[in-house]
Amino acid sequence: VLSKETDMSIRQVERWFRIRRNQHRTPVFKKYLDSSWRGVFYFVIFWYGLYLHLDKPWFYDTLYMWKGWPHHHVSEDIYWYYMVEGAFYISLLFSLFTDHKRKDFSQMVIHHVATLLLMMLSWISNFVRVGTLVLVIHDAVDSWMEFGKVAKYLGYDRVCEVFFYIFMLVWIITRMIIFPFRIIRSTLFEALGEDCLNDATVGWLTMYSVYNMLLCVLQVLHIIWFYYICLVAKDAFKGQVQKDSRSSLESESESDGEKSQGSTENNGRSKKEQAVSSVNGVIRTRAKPAS
Structure with a gap:
């Protein structure tokens, strides 16, 4: 119908709708740039954070996160590490x-808000030792995810697969094992065992409870994302890995947008008339120079 009303071939009408649809997509080059700078930051900040903790006793024994609390000195290197990480998560x-x-989108908003609240509460209540370990654990995995996206955008599917396998392995080790069984276990049980919450510190009990709740919120998000990772891994064994866990969500979002846009364009006479008017406008615009 559009072909007859606009004096265009069916192929030209399809091409026009394809161009119009792609105008609402984020260019691959922009995604490439976003993933590149985030990947480099995560990679650098992880190794820097790991280097800072090599001489910290709580890196090897989580009991030291609570011994002497709340009278923990914050060294200058830890201070700047915290400030840079906080600025990054705000961005x-x-x-x-x-x-x-x-x-x-909603999970990412919850994740970033929870992370920033954890950093703020840990700074106020001097749970900085816990906070720095949480940051190192999270930064360990994100660089592999971003590098996998970069490989996908460049068309290196085999490299993308390698990054995905590394990403999945590091995710399991850091976010499914170390984070719940070392960090959360320590905040729930070791803190009480060290008698941190005594009569002198009872005023911090509410903040301590909120802090633990936010850590558990992060772990719930980790489990949800791990479910998506397993779905991608299932395709990986079938030789279909071209996406990492969360970039697959982006692709699904775009495809959902295309479907909804297509249904809107075909829904009702008024929508069709708008499309005809738009196509005719393009034809007239192109026809003016020729006349």
């Missing part, structure tokens, strides 16, 4: 509203 939170829309 990530704002970028969620400016970057391309993701299907896991």
Whole structure:
């Protein structure tokens, strides 16, 4: 029908709708740039954070996160590490509203807000030793995810698969084993065993409870994302890995957008008339120079 009303071939009408649809997509080059700088930051900040903790006793024994609390001195290197990480997560939170829309948008907002609240509470209540370990654990996995996206955008599918396997392995070790069984276990049980919450510190009980709740919120998100990772891993064994866990959500979001856009364009006479008017406008615009 559109072909007859606009004097265009069916192929030209299809091409016009394809161009119009792609105008709402985020360019691959922009995704490549976003993933590149985030991947480099995560990689550098992880190894820097790991280096800072090599001489810290609580890195090897979590009991030292609570011995002597709340009278823990914050060294200058830990201070700047915390400030840089805090600024980075603030930028990530704002970028969620400016970057391309993701299907896991709500989970990412919850994750970044919970992380920033954890950093703020740990700074106020001097749980900095816990906070630094949480940051190192989280930064360990994110660089592999971003590098996998970069490989996908460049068309290196085999490299993307390698990064995905590394990403999945590191995720299991850090977020499914170390984080719940060392960090959360320590905050729930070792803190009480060290008699940190005594009569002198009873005023911090509410903040301590909120802190533990936020750590558990992060772990719930880890489990949800791990479910998506397992779905991608299932395809990986079939030789279909071209996406990492959360970039697959982005792709699904785009495809959902295309479907909804297509259904809107075909829904009702008024929508069709708008499309005809738009196509005719393009034809007239192109026809003017020729006349």
